[in-house]
Amino acid sequence: MRMSSGKWRPTLAFVLGGALAGTLAMSFIGLVVLRYWGPVVGFHIAAIVLGSVIALATAILGWLMVRLLMRPIRALQAYADKAETAPQDATPPTHFGTQELRETAWRVVSMAEALRDREASIRGYSDHVTHELKTPVSAIRAAAELLQDGPPMDAETAALVAQIDGARQQIEAQLDALRSMAQARETRYLGHSTLAEIAPGLTALPVTIQGERVPLPMAAEGLTLVLQQMICNAAEAGASALTLTAVPGRLTVADNGPGISPGNAARVFDAYFTTKRAEGGTGVGLAIVRNILGAHHAQIELAQSDQGAVFEITFERA
Structure with a gap:
C-alpha cells in the first residue's frame, strides 16, 4: 500500500x-x-x-x-x-x-509486506497440498492393509501390494518433509547461544567441541535443531563421530564418514535430493538446515575435505 x-x-x-x-x-x-x-x-x-x-x-x-x-x-x-x-x-x-525518506520508507514497507505475503503463500500452498493429498493417501493405505489382511496372495501379488504400500509411505514422508520445509522458512530463533549450552542435546553421535564458549548469533533451540539435523545426516551417511569448531562468526561441522562425492556436492542442499530414497530418505534435512540458517542471515557451504564431510556455517550478523 x-x-x-x-x-x-x-x-x-x-x-x-x-x-x-x-x-x-x-x-x-x-x-x-x-x-x-x-x-x-x-x-x-x-x-x-x-x-x-x-x-x-x-x-x-x-x-x-x-x-x-x-x-x-x-x-x-x-x-x-x-x-x-x-x-x-x-x-x-x-x-x-523529506521526500527521499518518504520514498525509502515506502519501499521498505512494500518489501516487508511482499516478503510476508510470500512466506504466507508458501505456507498456505504447503498446507493445501498436504491436506488435499491426505485423503487419497489414506485410501491407498486402507486398501493395502485390506489386501494384506485378506485371503493369502501369491508371491507376485504380495510383492505388488508391498510396493504400493512402500510408495504410500514415501508419499507420507514427502508430505511431512514439505511441511517441515515450509515451517523452516518462517521460524525464527533470535538470540545468542554457545556450543556449551546445547551440547547435552546433541546425542545422535559422539561430538567433540572446540570453542564451546564462543557466542553464536542464534538461540539455543534453533542451533540445537540445526546441529541435530546435521548430526543425524552424518550418522545416516555412516559417520561415527563429529567435531564442532566455533570461532567468532563461524561454525565448522566435520564428520568422519565417507564424505560426499564430487558429483553430489553441487546438489547436496537441493530439496528432495537424496541418494537413500530406497531406505526412506526424503532429501530435505540439509535443505531445512539451509532455510533455518538463511532466516538468520547465515550461510552454509560444503568445504573441501580429505576425509568425511565438512560444512562451514558463516553468520553474517556475528
Missing part, C-alpha cells in the same frame, strides 16, 4: 542546503553586526546578545534536522526491527520528513 503523498515535504537537498546556508549566514551576519554594533553598545554586550541569537537559531536548525531527518530514520529503523522480529506487530511509520 503506497503512502499518501498529498502533504508537501522538502527534498533532502533543500534541508541540507538550507542548514548549511543558514549556518554560513549566521556566521557572516554575526561578524558584520559585531563589527558595526560593537563600538556602539560595547563589544562585551554585543558578543553576549549575538551569541544568544546564534545559539537560538542553531537550536531551531537542530530541531528541524531532528524532525526532518533523525526522527523518520529512527522510526523506519524501529519498523524494520519490528518487521524482522514480530512482523504481525509491525506498524509502518507515519512521519517521513
